[in-house]
Amino acid sequence: MTFARTRAVFSGFVAYAVLTAFAIFALTPLVLMFATAFKPSVEIFQIPPRLLPDQWTLGNFQTVLFESDIPVYALNSLVVGGGTTLVALTLGCAAGYGFSRFRFTGSSFFLLAMLVGQLVPLAALIVPFYLLFDGFRLIDTYGALIIGHLTVVLPLVVWMATSYIDTIPRELEEASIMDGASRLGTLWRITLPLAFPGMVAIGVFAFLNSWNEFVLASIIGVTNASRTLPVGLTEFAGMFTTDWGSTMAASVLMTVPVLIAFLFFQKYFVKGLAAGAVK
Amino acid sequence: MSDVTIRGLNKRYGQTQVLHDIDLDIPSGEFVVLLGPSGCGKSTLLRCISGLESITSGGLMIEGRRANDIPARKRGVAMVFQSYALYPHMTVRENMAYGLKLRKMEKAKIDATVNGAAERLQLTPFLDRLPKALSGGQRQRVAIGRAIVQDPKLFLFDEPLSNLDASLRVQMRIEIAQIHRQLSQTTMIYVTHDQVEAMTMADRIVVLEGGHIRQVGKPLDLYRRPNSLFVAGFIGSPKMNFITGPMAQSRGAATIGVRPEALDVTDPTDAEISGEIVHSEELGAFTFLYIKGADDAEPMVVQQPGQTSYSEGTVVGLRPVPEEIHRFGTDGNRLGEGDPEIRTAN
Numbered sequence: 001m002t003f004a005r006t007r008a009v010f011s012g013f014v015a016y017a018v019l020t021a022f023a024i025f026a027l028t029p030l031v032l033m034f035a036t037a038f039k040p041s042v043e044i045f046q047i048p049p050r051l052l053p054d055q056w057t058l059g060n061f062q063t064v065l066f067e068s069d070i071p072v073y074a075l076n077s078l079v080v081g082g083g084t085t086l087v088a089l090t091l092g093c094a095a096g097y098g099f100s101r102f103r104f105t106g107s108s109f110f111l112l113a114m115l116v117g118q119l120v121p122l123a124a125l126i127v128p129f130y131l132l133f134d135g136f137r138l139i140d141t142y143g144a145l146i147i148g149h150l151t152v153v154l155p156l157v158v159w160m161a162t163s164y165i166d167t168i169p170r171e172l173e174e175a176s177i178m179d180g181a182s183r184l185g186t187l188w189r190i191t192l193p194l195a196f197p198g199m200v201a202i203g204v205f206a207f208l209n210s211w212n213e214f215v216l217a218s219i220i221g222v223t224n225a226s227r228t229l230p231v232g233l234t235e236f237a238g239m240f241t242t243d244w245g246s247t248m249a250a251s252v253l254m255t256v257p258v259l260i261a262f263l264f265f266q267k268y269f270v271k272g273l274a275a276g277a278v279k
Numbered sequence: 280m281s282d283v284t285i286r287g288l289n290k291r292y293g294q295t296q297v298l299h300d301i302d303l304d305i306p307s308g309e310f311v312v313l314l315g316p317s318g319c320g321k322s323t324l325l326r327c328i329s330g331l332e333s334i335t336s337g338g339l340m341i342e343g344r345r346a347n348d349i350p351a352r353k354r355g356v357a358m359v360f361q362s363y364a365l366y367p368h369m370t371v372r373e374n375m376a377y378g379l380k381l382r383k384m385e386k387a388k389i390d391a392t393v394n395g396a397a398e399r400l401q402l403t404p405f406l407d408r409l410p411k412a413l414s415g416g417q418r419q420r421v422a423i424g425r426a427i428v429q430d431p432k433l434f435l436f437d438e439p440l441s442n443l444d445a446s447l448r449v450q451m452r453i454e455i456a457q458i459h460r461q462l463s464q465t466t467m468i469y470v471t472h473d474q475v476e477a478m479t480m481a482d483r484i485v486v487l488e489g490g491h492i493r494q495v496g497k498p499l500d501l502y503r504r505p506n507s508l509f510v511a512g513f514i515g516s517p518k519m520n521f522i523t524g525p526m527a528q529s530r531g532a533a534t535i536g537v538r539p540e541a542l543d544v545t546d547p548t549d550a551e552i553s554g555e556i557v558h559s560e561e562l563g564a565f566t567f568l569y570i571k572g573a574d575d576a577e578p579m580v581v582q583q584p585g586q587t588s589y590s591e592g593t594v595v596g597l598r599p600v601p602e603e604i605h606r607f608g609t610d611g612n613r614l615g616e617g618d619p620e621i622r623t624a625n
C-alpha cells in the first residue's frame with residue numbers, strides 16, 4: 001500500500017469516527033426524549049436505567065393532549081411562527097432584493113447596521129420590550145410575540161435573502177426587461193421563482209426560530225391567549241416534582257411536526273443554503 | 280427599420296468616464312460591429328443604446344425619436360447576452376414565448392411565431408427542454424430565437440459567441456450573417472473583441488479604444504487604410520509590422536507599417552531589412568515566418584503562401600511591397616497618401 005492510500009484510508013476512518021461521535025452526541029437527547037415519552041412514570045427513574053421502556057404506554061400523550069393546555073399552546077405557536085415567517089419573508093425578500101440589486105446611499109451601512117442589532121442579546125431587550133408592549137397594551141397578544149420574534153429573525157433573513165438573490169444573475173432580469181417586462185413583472189416572473197428554494201430555506205429558518213423561542217414568549221405569553229409551546233412545557237414542572245413523562249411527550253409533539261416539515265423541505269433547504277454560501 | 284443616431288454621448292460612472300463624446304450614425308438594416316480591446320467600453324455603449332444603462336450626456340435617437348428617456352422595454356430593441364441569460368425555470372418554448380405573452384399576443388399567434396423561429400434555428404426538437412439540457416450552441420440559438428420572435432427594430436449582440444468553441448463559433452457566425460440577410464430591414468449592432476468576427480460579419484466596423492471611437496469604416500477600408508497606429512495594429516492577424524527609425528524617416532514618417540502578406544522574402548544582400556528566421560508556423564495554406572534583425576526587439580511576421588522550405592536560423596532579406604506601406608506621424612495618425620517620398624524610395 002502506498003503512503004497516499006494509507007493516508008486516504010486513515011483519514012476516511014478518522015472522518016467516520018468523528019462524525020459518529022457527533023451523531024451520538026446530537027442524537028442521544030432525542031432518543032432519550034422519545035423513549036421517555038413512552039415510559040410509564042415508574043420506569044423513568046428505574047435503576048439501573050434502561051434505554052427502551054419495558055411497558056410501552058401512550059398515557060403520557062393522553063395526559064398532554066386531553067388533560068393539559070398543550071394543544072392550545074401548539075395553536076398559539078403555530079400562529080406566532082406562521083405570522084413571523086410570513087412577515088419575515090415578505091419584508092426580508094423585498095429588502096434583500098433592494099440590497100442586492102441597487103446601490104443606494106448608505107446601503108452597505110444599513111446592511112451592517114442590522115447585524116449590529118443582532119449583537120444585543122434578547123435577554124437585554126426583555127425589560128424595554130415589556131414596557132413598550134405594555135404601553136401599547138399588547139402584552140399577551142400574538143402581535144407582540146410576532147413583533148418580538150421579528151426583531152431577532154428579520155435582520156438575518158434580510159442577510160440571507162440578499163446573498164441568495166446575489167446568486168441569481170442580473171442578466172436574467174435584464175433579459176426580461178429587454179423582452180418587455182416591467183421591473184415588477186420581472187421580479188414576479190423571473191426573480192421570485194428562481195429565489196424560491198432560497199425562500200423556503202429562509203422561511204424554515206424563520207419559523208424554527210420563532211417556534212423554539214422561549215425568553216420573550218415567557219414574559220409576553222402570560223395566559224392561554226398567547227402562551228406558546230416552549231413556555232407551556234414548563235407547566236409540567238411543579239415546585240417539588242416534575243412530570244417528566246408528560247414533558248417528554250409534549251416535547252415529542254413539539255418536535256415531530258418540525259422534523260417532518262424539515263424532511264419535506266430538506267431538498268430546498270440544502271439547495272438554498274448551499275447556493276447562498278458558494279456564489 | 281431603424282436609424283440609430285448618437286451625438287456627443289458620454290457615460291460616466293461616478294468619477295470614471297467610460298465613454299467620451301461618441302458620435303455615430305447607423306442607417307437602417309446595417310450590421311455594425313463594435314470592436315475594441317477588453318475594457319474599451321463596447322458593452323457600455325451597447326447597454327446605453329439598449330436602455331439598460333443610463334446616458335450621462337449627449338443624445339441617442341432611434342428612428343428619429345430621442346430615446347434617452349424611453350425605458351429599455353419600450354425601445355423596440357432586442358438583445359442577446361454573452362451568457363445567453365436564458366430563464367432557467369422555463370422551457371425553450373416558454374423562453375421564446377415570454378416576451379410575446381407580455382405583449383398580450385394571441386395564443387395561436389404566439390405558437391406560430393415560436394414554431395417559425397424554432398424551425399429557422401433548428402430548435403424544433405428541443406422546444407420542451409429546459410435550458411440546462413442544451414449544449415452551448417443550442418442555448419445560443421435559443422437566445423437568438425428569443426430576440427428574433429420580438430421582431431425588433433434593432434438587434435443588439437454582446438459577444439454572443441465568446442463562450443463557444445472555435446468550430447461552433449464559425450458556424451454560428453455564418454448563421455447570424457444569414458439571419459441578418461433574411462431580416463434585411465433590421466439594424467444589428469454586434470459587440471466583439473474578435474477581429475475575425477468583425478471582419479467577416481460587419482457592414483461597417485466601429486473601432487473603440489479607451490472609450491473613444493478611433494475609426495469607423497467598411498472592414499476592408501479599415502484594413503487597407505487604418506487611420507492610426509492603434510487601428511492598424513488591432514485589425515489584421517497576425518498584426519501589422521511596425522518599423523521606426525531611418526527606414527521610416529526615409530519615407531517621411533515616424534513609423535511605417537507593413538502587413539505580413541506585403542513583405543517579400545529576398546536575398547539578404549539587396550534588401551533594406553534583413554534578419555534571421557527565429558520561428559516558423561506552417562498552417563498548410565500559409566506559412567508565418569518570424570524574422571528578427573540584429574537589433575529588433577520583436578520579430579517581424581511574414582506571411583508566405585503555401586508551404587515554404589525556409590528553415591529556422593536562415594538569414595533572409597525582406598522587401599515591403601511599396602504600395603502597401605502605411606505611414607504614420609509622430610502622433611500615431613496616418614499621413615496623407617501620394618507622398619513623393621514613397622515613390623523615391625521605390
Ligand SMILES: Nc1ncnc2c1ncn2[C@@H]1O[C@H](COP(=O)(O)OP(=O)(O)OP(=O)(O)O)[C@@H](O)[C@H]1O
Binds near residue numbers: 292297315316318323
Ligand atoms: N458599474 C461600473 N462602475 C464603474 N466602472 C465600470 C462599470 N461598468 C463598467 N465599468 C468600466 O467601464 C469600462 C468599460 O467597460 P465595458 O464593460 O463596456 O468594457 P468592454 O469593452 O465591454 O470590455 P469586455 O471586452 O471585457 O467586455 C471598463 O474599464 C470598466 O471597468
Ligand SMILES: [Mg+2]
Binds near residue numbers: 321437438
Ligand atoms: Mg463587454
